[in-house]
Amino acid sequence: IKLISDAGYQGEITSVSTACHQIEVFTPVLRTSISTFLEGGEEAIDKNIPEFTKMVCHGEHTYLYSQLLMHSLAVETKGGSNMRRLCQEVHKSARSKYVLINGRGLDVTPITLALSGAAAYPRACQSLASMLSRNALNPADVTVLYKLYMTADPPLVDMIRSPQFLEMFESMLFKPGVKLNPEHKPKYVYLLAYASCVVETWRKGQRKAINKDELKATIQAIERAHNLCSENKGSSELIADVGTLFSCLKFPVAAMGILKWVDYTVSDASYFKLNTDHTPLHLVLLDEISSNHPLLHQKVLNLLMRLFESSFDELDVLVQLELKKTVLDRTVHLLSRGCILPVITYMKDCWQKQDTDISLIRYFVLDVIAPPYTHDFVQLFLPLIENEDITGSLRTNEEDDPISEFISHCRTNYIMVA
């Protein structure tokens, strides 16, 4: 096996246990996989992360070793953030690895903390370890952290900036029905705001300054958003607060929280049954999130896709169709804000799977776009537009309609790849 590896044929070593048996075989295989991610970006993550994490999580030693190797690359100033993402993907998979078997994931918290530099702050480290291992916040440890982060020489911001930690705080503050002791609430809000906006300046391995310019406004935004989301108001009662919600949504951390709250709210079986507005308020909030935060586009799209695929059996068939059109309007909004290829790809998938009402895809055909188009866009979109089943009824014999014009423009200016 080592000879195969030394000869450069890592791709031939397909068995995880074979690859993991010797460290001198495992290391080049790890290198090949990491290179694939560095060269392929997000697409490679979608495609290869399950296989990669299976190998890295084969044993605690392979996990420790791989994380150490990736961590030493993640500290690079140029390009290191790509590696940081990879470390996080593996961490997330490890935590969820055994969820279906024994109810909990692998406990990788000691490795995560030992790598993070948290040991220099033993009290903070202890509180973090207790919460991260259990994946649950508790008032005592939050109080310890709050006090430490209030001091003039607080622990490193990175210690509380982990995705797992941020997610726990967002759930605590924005999941409907979670009861938070009012006495402790400001501490949760403070820590979440601190993690999301404070910037440290480092020189030669020393922390030189802590910039908290955005902290106060971020605290206010989270607090206001939390208050509105936890009051359990219906859409009509919330109308007067739309301005406030929109201003909170300007802060990414509050937008993430509100998105979570919208997700829970509209996923409630009775939500669309009880709502009589053509476009319910919560869905309009999704538009506002898309407008403010390109980094949240995919999360908004994921929610919209889930809604689009829900059956809503309890609603009248025509109401169902109208609702789906309303959801599609949100994706058109996403499209107008720059989330283009993921939206078109999804619609194309719907058409190819043949499980979506054709009238909905027809509804999606746009009249808001104009040239110049990119090659990628035309490759994806033209087949949809050219399909007779979808757009046949929208075309005229004279070919002076927007559909025919679009087809003619693309045929003249672009070469289609089969």
Add this chain to the structure above:
Amino acid sequence: MAARDGDVALWLHNKLGSTDDLWSGSSICSQLSREKLLSIQECFHNLQPYVKVKLMLAFLHVPKRNIEEWKVELEEILQMAQEDSDQWVAMVGDILKTYPSAGTLNTDVEHRHSFYHEVVADLRKLVRKCHDISMLPMECPYLGRAALMSVAGQQSQPVKHFALQRKPKSAALRAELLQKSSEAALNMKKN
């Protein structure tokens, strides 16, 4: 003493000998003691490589106060591991050598393990070369502008795949909602 060392070796083999579950190191934590660690030192060389590896990984799950208490014994075992002929054992020993005293992992392992050095040097070049491939860290969607900049650098502008001929329906909907909202707020004030 020899009989007791044999007992400890057998105990470790029973607890950690399975190759089916390579995450089971932590299962022995509650049964560790200074005496046990001393006995382990005696029989360490005779243990199977994967038993040695799992034993060392158990140290990561030992409560902090015990780590401080048993620092010397733990370091002794890690020292033996670093000189082991099995590369996994030597590497894990090297990574964990700073753990008992500092609570950190030793990231400076390049010079002792040439295969690691070569791969990291290669990948470091690739990391720098591919810096514009944006796999954003998962915390980025939460971050304010300055914090985002510090974590992931300047974000590139999204590709403009087409021009917008006119605003989508959502724009009118937003304006309408804001109008309704200010009316509702005004009514609430009046009442």
